[in-house]
Each structure stands twice: as structure tokens, then as C-alpha cells.
Amino acid sequence: ERGEYRHYMLKEIHEQPQALADTLEGRISGGRVLTQILGVDADALLAQTEAVHIVACGTSYHAGLVARYWIESLAGIPCTAEIASEYRYRNPVVRPGTLFVSISQSGETADTLAALKLAKARGYLAQLAVCNVPESSIVRESSLVLMTRAGPEIGVASTKAFTTQLAALGLFALAFAHAKGLDEARYLDGVRQLEQLPGLVAETLKLDAEIEALAADFADKQHALFLGRGTHWPVAMEGALKLKEISYIHAEAYAAGELKHGPLALVDADMPVIAVAPNDALIDKLLSNLEEVRTRGGELYVFADHDVGSRVDDSRTLVMPACGEIAAPVVSTIPLQLLSYHVAVLRGTDVDQPRNLAKSVTVE
Ligand code: F6R
DSSP: OOTTOSSHHHHHHHTHHHHHHHHHTTTEETTEEOGGGGOTTHHHHHHHOOEEEEEEOHHHHHHHHHHHHHIIIIIOOOEEEEEHHHHTTSOOOOOTTEEEEEEESSSOOHHHHHHHHHHHTTTOSEEEEEESOTTSHHHHHOSEEEEOOOOOOOSSSOSHHHHHHHHHHHHHHHHHHHHTTOOHHHHHHHHHHHHHHHHHHHHHHTTHHHHHHHHTTTTTOSEEEEEEOTTHHHHHHHHHHHHHHHHOOEEEEEEGGGGGGTGGGGOSTTOEEEEEEOSSTTHHHHHHHHHHHHHTTOEEEEEEEHHHHTTSOOTTEEEEOOOOTTHHHHHHHHHHHHHHHHHHHHHTOOTTSOTTOOSSOOOO
């Protein structure tokens, strides 16, 4: 039931602290990820894994892109993330020692399921499913399973499924990286960030009223550009997808470093530019990209980490809690969900049932 909430999407956005806590429950102990989360043999399997192929669609693909950054940077193991409808038709090359990972909220997405079936014939070490529906086809076809525990997601636009996918993939990346010899301090810090996620997300949800006020600026816009770097590039992609899906505003996401290679030509006073600015190694580069937008008269909206906020000289800056590399993409997603929700409400669209879209895409 929607209860006090006007839409399922809003309810599901606000359920995220609980959904994240549920997804982490019983999977961390004494500050460490329990390696049994993937099943009993996972230790030996992770030790053998020399490459990871992640396959998914839509929002779940964006979770895979974030995980790819984590896996390469923490575990030092090559990782690709790919759209299932491309993977399944392109004859992927699979070297020995490769783990296949599918990500799906429903567990029934036709392209993801077909990719998994193809993968089973391609000599992967194992097929891991990160999924929200225990009795789904994708779970049944996989040899390893890591469930997200988001609970039923009714809104067509995915919210809590995405952030719980990130939490599950964070657990996986840290467990895997630990098996591959990740520096102990960085490992423990990553696990601590996961444990802090429910609280950090609850804190970020308090920005709701401020974001609702910003939404008025977008209601009459035709286009929007989302920018990020590193793990925040896929977060920007997810922000653009949410805005497209429910408000029908054309939105694109770019890695901020690509601005000069084309999209800067679009920037003018009618083009809102939304940037996610975590406090990471690339922040100085991002801030200089934003300066380029500002000097072209672009309307800039910045969702900034607490420690970055004071460096962004703009009234349309929203300050989020300070976060590390694992928590930041999850936390940064929250304001983007709220922004697209409020813009859609102002535009009077059917938020929970956007036109032309289905919750579960069981045909190609
Ligand atoms: C976007 C959205 C879709 C799904 C995609 C994959 O808000 O919901 O892009 O993410 O259809 O669905 P699952 O995760 O069920 O495989």
C-alpha cells in the first residue's frame, strides 16, 4: 500500500534506508564481509577468478557500471559491464577464469536471461545473479546468487532496486578484493562505508524539500544534461534515465571530461546542467568542467559532497553528507531520484506508470 505517500515511487525512495539495511543484514560481521554471502565454495571461486563480465539492462546496467569501477580499483581484476541486448548477439570472448555476473531487479528481463543462457555455454567459472526476486528465472538459471532485499518495487522507475544492487555489488567487490589482497585499511574502510549507508541515505532524504523547490526550474525545460566522473558517471546516467522516464524531458549523461568533445555546444541558458560532485580524486577536474559550463551561461545545479560544497560558488548547490568511494554513488543517487520525481509531479505525468514502459521487460 502507498499509505501516506502520493506515489509508489516516492514511497520506494523513502524505503531505501530500510531496504539497504535489509540487504546488508547478516552479511557483515566484525567489520568484515562474510564470504559465505555467495554460498559455501565462494572463497575458492573468488581466488580463481581472473576477470569479471557484468551483463544487465537499464538501471541494473548502471549498477553494473559502478561495480566495474569498484572491482577494477579494489580487486585489481579486469571487469567489463555491458548491456544484455548487445552481449547476447556479439560473440563475446571468454578467457578461462572469468566470472559472469547478471544484475536484474525482476529476474525475468528477456535479454538478461538470454545472455545468461548464452554464458552458461561459454565456459565461465560460474554465473552469479544479483537479483531482487528469489524464485525468478535468472536466479534459477544461475550457479551463485546474491539477493538484493529491496522488497516489491511497484513504481516502473527503479529506485530502491538500484541502490540495493549497489549495496550488494559493494559487498561482492569488497569480498572479492579482500580475496585478491586489497590493502587491509582500505578494505575495512569500505566495509564501514557499507554499514553507514542506511544512515547516510536517511540523512540525504532530508534534502527532499530543498530539491522539490529546485524542481520548479525544470518543469518547463525540454532538455537536461547530467555530468559526473568515475563512479558518478553511471550515477549521472541513472539520473538522466529517471528524468527521461517519468518527466519525459530529454536528458543525457556525459562523463564530464567529454564536455569539450561535443556536448558543450548545447549549453545555453535553456539547458540545465546537473552535476554530481563527490569528494574524490577527480573533483578538481570536475570543478573546472563546471566552470566551463558556467562561462557559457549554462544553468548549473550541483549535488556536492559536504567537503566540496563550499568550493562550488553557486546558489543552486545542494550539500550531501560527506562520503567515501563506496557510499558516494549510492548517496548521490538519492537527490537525482527526488529531482526527477518532483519534476514529473509538476508536469503532471503518470509517475508510477510512465507511458510506453512496462515494469518487467519479458520480450525482446
Ligand atoms: C528504469 C528501469 C529499467 C530496468 C530494466 C531492467 O527505471 O526500471 O531500465 O532497470 O528494464 O530490469 P531488471 O532489473 O528487472 O532486469
